[in-house]
Amino acid sequence: MSHSFRGGRHELGQNFLTHTPSIAAITDLVRLTDGPLLELGAGNGALTRHLAALGRPLSAIEIDARRVRQLTARLPHVDVVLADALQIPLDAATVVGNIPFHLTTPILRRLLRAQEWKHAVLLTQWEVARKRAGVGGGTMMTAQNAPWYEFALRGRVPRGGFTPAPSVDGGILTIDRRASPLVGVAERRAYEQFVAAVFAGRGGRLERVVQHAVRTSPSVARRAVAQAGARGALPRDLRAEQWALLWSALRG
The missing domain is CATH 3.40.50.150 (Vaccinia Virus protein VP39)
Known part of the structure; x- marks a missing residue:
């Protein structure tokens, strides 16, 4: 051997x-x-x-x-x-x-x-x-x-x-x-793709980055960012709970 x-x-x-x-x-x-x-x-x-x-x-x-x-x-x-x-x-x-x-x-x-x-x-x-x-x-x-x-x-x-x-x-x-995941396991692949799109996105403000990342309207993006308590934040600044809230708001 x-x-x-x-x-x-x-x-x-x-x-x-x-x-x-x-x-x-x-x-x-x-x-x-x-x-x-x-x-x-x-x-x-x-x-x-x-x-x-x-x-x-x-x-x-x-x-x-x-x-x-x-x-x-x-x-x-x-x-x-x-x-x-x-x-x-x-x-x-x-x-x-x-x-x-x-x-x-x-x-x-x-x-x-x-x-x-x-x-x-x-x-x-x-x-x-x-x-x-x-x-x-x-x-x-x-x-x-x-x-x-x-x-x-x-x-x-x-x-x-x-x-x-x-x-x-x-x-x-x-x-x-986590004993209780913040995002459902069945959504994991889609969620990972969403996070990657946001990190790779351009546009300066998070609202604009999210808008382009998920191809939604400015109003939906603004509302989702607000619901996540993430106004003025960069992707690197978001806590796990904020990412999950942002994802949930956009899915909803």
Whole structure:
């Protein structure tokens, strides 16, 4: 068996977490969740052993076969699995992991399409965590998913807290599935297309952008923006609840 699916540590883009305060912070956030755990990218097990101490069913995914053997020997009560985070079913109640920075976007996209999990505690690049949490303005990806998920920035991890050190700091991001979605699941595709059209739209004022995005009249666009409490706002300024109100007003 080869040592990994894709080669050695450099090819895998592994930056192992060594920052003790961040390991503790992630563990504490996971402790607030419930159900079985799925760890993506177990690496050398720095986080895995703390998750195992929570006493919940834990599956730890690792793509490096050599490290899988080491973790299996050190943590016999953990289900350590040789697998790719881009292929493994994301079917545990809580997903946690130090996500390889170069795979952050595809893993997030997979996660936000999976139906089984309820909570996620992820270590990503700092800027990705900030953007997903809407710090400094929302992004299209976050707005498209916010009716079904709540995003929050929980901490910053210095680049020196990894081995080897990456070129940027990390950020701790939590994602929780909403118990009551703000938009119906059956409307998801149409809603996502609407958000994309608004973010790509031109016209300056939100009313005009919305008018062109959905090809409606100026009066309908003005009324919808007013009902959403979004007069004078830009797309990046809208909260999840405002996007949902805007969508509902236009659908109505």
